[in-house]
Amino acid sequence: MSDDLFPGFQSHWIDTEVGRIFARSKGNGPPLVLLHGFPQTHAMWHHLAPALAETHRVVCMDLRGYGWSTAPKGDPKHETYSKRAMGRDVIRVMEALGHVHFAVAGHDRGARVAYRLALDHPGRVERLALLDILPTYHVWEQMRSGRIPEAHWGYLSQAHPMPEEEIVRDPIPYFEGLMRKWSAAGNLDAFDRRALEAYWQSCNEPTRIHAFCEDYRAGATRDIEADEADLAAAKTIGCPTYLIWSDFYLVSGPAGESKQPLEVWRQSFAPDARGLGVASGHFVAEENPSATLEALQAFLRA
Secondary structure: OHHHHOOOOEEEEEEEOOEEEEEEEEOOOOEEEEEOOOOOOHHHHOOOHHHHOOOOEEEEEOOOOOOOOOOOOOOOOOOOOOHHHHHHHHHHHHHHOOOOOEEEEEEOHHHHHHHHHHHHOOOOEEEEEEEOOOOHHHHHHHHHOOOOOOHHHHHHOOOOOHHHHHHOOOHHHHHHHHHHHHOOOOOOOOOOHHHHHHHHHHHOOHHHHHHHHHHHHHHHOHHHHHHHHHHHOOOOOOOOEEEEEEOOOOOOOOOOOOOOHHHHHHOOOOOOOEEEEEOOOOOHHHHOHHHHHHHHHHHHHO
């Protein structure tokens, strides 16, 4: 069970606009919320969270539709799973735990929630760490121009119910295949068995498969619109921003990008961003936890 991965952490069920969000917390320092990626849960932070809790009040939460959080049905306009809506969940969770201002670190889909939150609510986010992503509008721009394949982004964002009906027939091999593909070693050896059990428990359920697809449908619609509106208004992230990217996945792997991540972010939403690459596949917090933790700790201390 993922409980074993977070010794000494408290568990919380927090009511939000769509239902309950599950979170764990530990520590007494400045507040820091950790947001997971796809197709994972808060369990992805098990290497880092205990160490970060030595200096911070760490909150690990399951995004709506993932893990043990409520999985609401999507709406025709895909607002329910927009990163703007998910960002409101983060605010609700942190306020319920007594924190109006906080630092945020997010990986993958969680990082998309994190940077949207920083743009929408600049007074809330004191520090922002983004793990292995480029801005949503930029990725779709690259895919629609044919520079990179649409892959799972295009597949999962197709109209309901096609991807849901296909995936639900045999979900674990599908999600396991994606994780193997995105890991540097091409296998799941870097992942703790208990964390994998938490991921598969979440993936092997029809309402959550629907939530995953809605997350990507929102990415192809509402999230792009939000990005483009902020670009048009020259809106940028005001808090210190730090990027951690993998040398395999984001720069030279399946989602290879001609520009370096810092250049992309500095030319769009984070003109003063800093960061570094680590030797890892996409799952930097699990494939190379020591380098990822060291980078996060240095950023949070600065």
